[in-house]
Amino acid sequence: MDKRFFFEKYGLNDKDVERYLAAALSAGGDYADLYFEYVTSTALSVDESMVKSASQGISAGCGVRVVAGERTGYAYTDDLAPERILHAAKTAAMIASGPAKTPVVNLKTNLRHDLYPVVVASVDAEIRQKLDLVMRADRAARAFDPRVKEVRASYADELKRVLVIGSDGTYAEDSQPLTRMSVFVIAKSGETSAKGTSGGGGRHALDAFLLEKTPEHFAREAARQSIIQLDARECPAGDMEVVLGPGWPGILLHEAIGHGLEADFNRKKTSAFAGLLGKRVASDKCTVVDNGTVPGRRGSLNVDDEGNPTSNTVLIEKGILKGYLADKLSARLMGLPNTGNGRRESYEHIPMPRMTNTYMLAGEDLPEDILRSVKRGLYAVNFGGGQVDITNGKFVFAASEAYLIEDGKITAPLKNATLIGNGPDVLTRVSMVGNDLQLDEGVGTCGKDGQSVPVGVGIPTLKVDRMTVGGTGTAE
Amino acid sequence: MATTTLTQIDLKELAADVVRRAMRMGATAAECVVGEGSEFSTAVRLGEVETLKESGSKALGVRVFLGQHTANTSTSDLSTEGIDQMVRSAIELAKVTSEDPFAGIPEASQLGQIPGDLDLYYDDVYSLSTADRIDYARRAEKAAMSADPRIQNSEGGSFDAATGRKVLANSHGFVGEYQRSYCSVSAVPIAIDEQGKMQHDYWYSMSRTLKKLESPEEVGRIAAERTLRRLGARKVKTQRVPIIFDQQTSRSLLDHIFDAVNGDAIYRHASYLTGKLGEKIAGGNITVIDDGTIPGGFGTSPFDSEGVPTRRTVVIEDGVLKSYMLNTYTAKKLGLATTGNASRGLAGTPGIGNGNFFLQPGTRTPTEMIADIKEGLYVTEFLGFGVNLVTGDFSRGASGLWIHNGELTFPVEEITVAGNLKDMWLNVAEIGNDLEWRGAVACPTIRIEGMTVAGE
Numbered sequence: 001m002d003k004r005f006f007f008e009k010y011g012l013n014d015k016d017v018e019r020y021l022a023a024a025l026s027a028g029g030d031y032a033d034l035y036f037e038y039v040t041s042t043a044l045s046v047d048e049s050m051v052k053s054a055s056q057g058i059s060a061g062c063g064v065r066v067v068a069g070e071r072t073g074y075a076y077t078d079d080l081a082p083e084r085i086l087h088a089a090k091t092a093a094m095i096a097s098g099p100a101k102t103p104v105v106n107l108k109t110n111l112r113h114d115l116y117p118v119v120v121a122s123v124d125a126e127i128r129q130k131l132d133l134v135m136r137a138d139r140a141a142r143a144f145d146p147r148v149k150e151v152r153a154s155y156a157d158e159l160k161r162v163l164v165i166g167s168d169g170t171y172a173e174d175s176q177p178l179t180r181m182s183v184f185v186i187a188k189s190g191e192t193s194a195k196g197t198s199g200g201g202g203r204h205a206l207d208a209f210l211l212e213k214t215p216e217h218f219a220r221e222a223a224r225q226s227i228i229q230l231d232a233r234e235c236p237a238g239d240m241e242v243v244l245g246p247g248w249p250g251i252l253l254h255e256a257i258g259h260g261l262e263a264d265f266n267r268k269k270t271s272a273f274a275g276l277l278g279k280r281v282a283s284d285k286c287t288v289v290d291n292g293t294v295p296g297r298r299g300s301l302n303v304d305d306e307g308n309p310t311s312n313t314v315l316i317e318k319g320i321l322k323g324y325l326a327d328k329l330s331a332r333l334m335g336l337p338n339t340g341n342g343r344r345e346s347y348e349h350i351p352m353p354r355m356t357n358t359y360m361l362a363g364e365d366l367p368e369d370i371l372r373s374v375k376r377g378l379y380a381v382n383f384g385g386g387q388v389d390i391t392n393g394k395f396v397f398a399a400s401e402a403y404l405i406e407d408g409k410i411t412a413p414l415k416n417a418t419l420i421g422n423g424p425d426v427l428t429r430v431s432m433v434g435n436d437l438q439l440d441e442g443v444g445t446c447g448k449d450g451q452s453v454p455v456g457v458g459i460p461t462l463k464v465d466r467m468t469v470g471g472t473g474t475a476e
Numbered sequence: 477m478a479t480t481t482l483t484q485i486d487l488k489e490l491a492a493d494v495v496r497r498a499m500r501m502g503a504t505a506a507e508c509v510v511g512e513g514s515e516f517s518t519a520v521r522l523g524e525v526e527t528l529k530e531s532g533s534k535a536l537g538v539r540v541f542l543g544q545h546t547a548n549t550s551t552s553d554l555s556t557e558g559i560d561q562m563v564r565s566a567i568e569l570a571k572v573t574s575e576d577p578f579a580g581i582p583e584a585s586q587l588g589q590i591p592g593d594l595d596l597y598y599d600d601v602y603s604l605s606t607a608d609r610i611d612y613a614r615r616a617e618k619a620a621m622s623a624d625p626r627i628q629n630s631e632g633g634s635f636d637a638a639t640g641r642k643v644l645a646n647s648h649g650f651v652g653e654y655q656r657s658y659c660s661v662s663a664v665p666i667a668i669d670e671q672g673k674m675q676h677d678y679w680y681s682m683s684r685t686l687k688k689l690e691s692p693e694e695v696g697r698i699a700a701e702r703t704l705r706r707l708g709a710r711k712v713k714t715q716r717v718p719i720i721f722d723q724q725t726s727r728s729l730l731d732h733i734f735d736a737v738n739g740d741a742i743y744r745h746a747s748y749l750t751g752k753l754g755e756k757i758a759g760g761n762i763t764v765i766d767d768g769t770i771p772g773g774f775g776t777s778p779f780d781s782e783g784v785p786t787r788r789t790v791v792i793e794d795g796v797l798k799s800y801m802l803n804t805y806t807a808k809k810l811g812l813a814t815t816g817n818a819s820r821g822l823a824g825t826p827g828i829g830n831g832n833f834f835l836q837p838g839t840r841t842p843t844e845m846i847a848d849i850k851e852g853l854y855v856t857e858f859l860g861f862g863v864n865l866v867t868g869d870f871s872r873g874a875s876g877l878w879i880h881n882g883e884l885t886f887p888v889e890e891i892t893v894a895g896n897l898k899d900m901w902l903n904v905a906e907i908g909n910d911l912e913w914r915g916a917v918a919c920p921t922i923r924i925e926g927m928t929v930a931g932e
Contacts, residue, residue: 052573052825053546053548053573053825054548055548055550055823055825056565056569057551057822058551058552058553058561058562059550071527071528072527074530074531075531079534088531091530091531095528150746188745193748193867195746195867237892237928237929237930238714238930238931269629270666270676272674348531350529384861385860386860387859387860391631391666391674392674392675392889394859394889394890395859396860398871416867417892417894418860418862418871420873420892422890469892470862471930472895472896472927
């Protein structure tokens with residue numbers, strides 16, 4: 001669909017591309033690439049049942065990278081005139097200091113997946129259709145319960161067109177749709193207020209919100225959470241058994257192990273996981289993958305932002321650490337396979353190893369058996385964000401919907417509490433793994449070194465024998 | 477200060493022209509913002525250059541009104557066609573938004589800018605040669621690496637510089653422009669103990685001028701000190717003890733106050749401080765001020781993102797909530813006047829941003845405050861974002877040092893600290909004298925009673 005989009009829109013031709021790459025390698029270097037990006041986006045929100053905000057934007061630019069050994073030179077321009085790109089290439093070239101090299105330019109499409117064959121991108125759909133989605137969400141949330149007082153529903157989509165041309169013959173074009181809805185609800189009862197949030201989306205057309213996850217689905221979910229939280233009591237504090245529900249609680253994997261397995265941290269030996277390849281880092285019930293090839297998912301990509309096809313990478317197999325997530329630079333320097341995890345936020349950013357969709361494969365336990373096995377513990381089903389300290393391995397994630405488990409039964413809803421643990425050993429205490437793997441609904445955004453990229457997570461119901469829960473109540 | 481260049485005149489003309497185009501196409505009011513910036517960054521790791529980055533960008537955004545309907549668009553395509561398309565899309569989009577009686581730009585009488593030199597721009601941040609910039613980063617890392625033999629690895633040293641220009645024009649005829657500069661130096665060393673356990677920490681200095689940037693050696697030395705004191709960290713038992721939050725973590729607690737007085741959260745009932753104006757929401761020792769006019773400040777500008785002059789606002793006085801932080805829209809919704817805190821990038825509707833936001837300092841040093849405590853926790857880092865502004869519930873990962881008999885003893889990690897913001901700010905037992913600006917929000921060391929530490 002977007003074959004040669006940049007060539008046509010900006011009058012680029014083969015000669016130009018060769019000239020830019022030659023300028024990038026004019027002082028030597030091992031590798032250079034050009035990353036062209038053109039993004040169109042729409043955002044709408046309804047608040048107090050009014051469409052108060054509507055935005056559209058266009059952003060375009062080109063980033064030029066030159067790699068020499070472990071060094072990276074980078075420059076970008078948001079003006080795609082030939083002299084500006086050439087200037088960026090010459091600036092990036094300054095990282096190297098040697099004789100000029102000649103790039104291998106190959107303008108034939110490299111191998112790529114076809115994970116989001118969208119006929120009409122959401123960004124091109126009628127604005128009225130998008131408005132209808134947020135209005136429906138607003139109505140459904142308000143209709144859920146009279147205690148629902150405030151509803152904010154938003155919709156956002158973008159279509160990102162990218163073109164990567166590398167001096168090693170890399171040539172990849174992709175057109176990446178991304179759509180998302182979110183609903184935020186506040187419920188009130190007397191003096192007590194509580195919030196609920198929900199949302200989802202992926203690399204799909206608008207239809208998915210009409211046929212599968214409807215605005216009503218997200219609205220009811222946010223409203224349900226807010227009503228439950230009205231009755232939440234103090235969360236206990238201290239070490240206890242923790243059961244994580246399926247889906248979004250997979251953020252555990254993202255924080256506890258995912259970041260620690262990004263190859264750059266391991267190349268520099270700054271990760272608590274450095275040197276643990278082949279060693280046990282989880283119980284034998286745990287197999288964890290990072291899979292960028294799940295069709296339509298928020299974290300999926302036909303090609304990564306260095307032009308390589310994404311892949312399904314086994315990180316942990318039956319408890320043993322098997323692999324790292326690599327980009328071009330770390331694959332070359334570490335002698336690892338390139339797993340297609342080189343990602344960047346935009347043309348303004350240098351690519352680095354990042355996760356795509358990170359999840360644990362299903363086990364054999366029934367979710368109800370897992371809950372029944374807990375005498376007193378926490379059942380956490382929804383989470384806000386998390387964070388990790390790569391170097392000492394400590395990570396947190398904040399439960400936004402959790403319940404007390406007493407004698408194998410779910411009892412009271414609990415107030416928000418942060419869970420904290422140590423990445424390299426938390427999974428060794430996973431004693432039960434459910435047969436109910438779910439991926440999240442498509443809202444995850446991961447931040448690293450100031451760069452945000454969309455990601456996915458997932459787990460089946462899991463039991464961790466001991467984790468520290470940051471409540472305010474007494475643990476007993 | 478910089479002299480007026482051709483580019484400056486062009487950008488002001490451009491913004492005013494976009495507003496005129498929008499009005500010609502049928503807008504009843506319009507506002508255009510242009511952002512132009514350049515950045516330079518370098519990272520050095522283990523003495524070798526790791527990255528060099530240098531670039532510039534320019535883009536604009538427009539907000540249009542058709543009566544009480546509004547929409548906004550942005551583009552980085554500054555060609556005549558690109559701008560035309562942006563304005564046309566904004567007008568089309570505004571036709572489908574709801575009629576909102578409170579929508580609008582400020583009144584003409586509210587517009588303006590504070591006069592005089594605000595000390596925000598120094599071209600010296602760009603005066604260094606590439607080699608000298610690299611040297612700054614290298615010196616910071618080297619100072620950290622050579623501080624102690626246990627520092628054996630590094631995430632690097634860095635030197636960054638940036639300049640930015642912002643131009644705003646609206647259909648009341650307001651045209652304003654300002655320029656700001658920034659530079660920073662940082663180091664992130666890694667220390668390893670006898671068991672092979674690693675810890676890292678960081679330190680940095682930032683300034684609007686190279687002249688006031690702390691020396692890379694000083695930054696590296698402090699980074700090393702902060703890293704070394706974490707070695708051998710352990711968990712502690714779950715308990716309630718007095719907690720002292722250092723400048724870095726107290727600033728984060730003050731950020732939560734800013735988020736809770738943000739007019740958007742207030743009118744949406746999304747803050748535990750909604751409806752609390754005039755009430756006691758903190759201890760009598762708490763006075764919080766937002767001041768967008770402090771010369772050289774990281775939160776200073778001559779006017780906000782709607783063209784309203786910035787000002788000094790007392791947010792909390794002796795524990796009583798005196799003012800929310802507002803832009804034009806949230807002020808109208810709440811029947812109040814804007815506090816000149818409109819904030820926006822190029823895309824999207826204006827939100828609320830702080831000026832220089834700070835807690836008034838007390839009289840004693842952090843060391844004296846620590847000396848009062850028999851058993852307690854000194855928190856130096858938060859992990860995660862477990863804060864619910866609707867309820868005030870607070871639970872975040874933490875690390876720091878244990879206080880025993882008035883002294884800092886062993887390092888602590890893998891714990892959480894929890895409470896509720898309502899109680900926490902009522903229970904600030906003492907405020908230190910160490911107010912220091914390392915960004916647009918600053919808070920001295922504070923001691924809070926009654927929070928739960930969760931660990932073993």
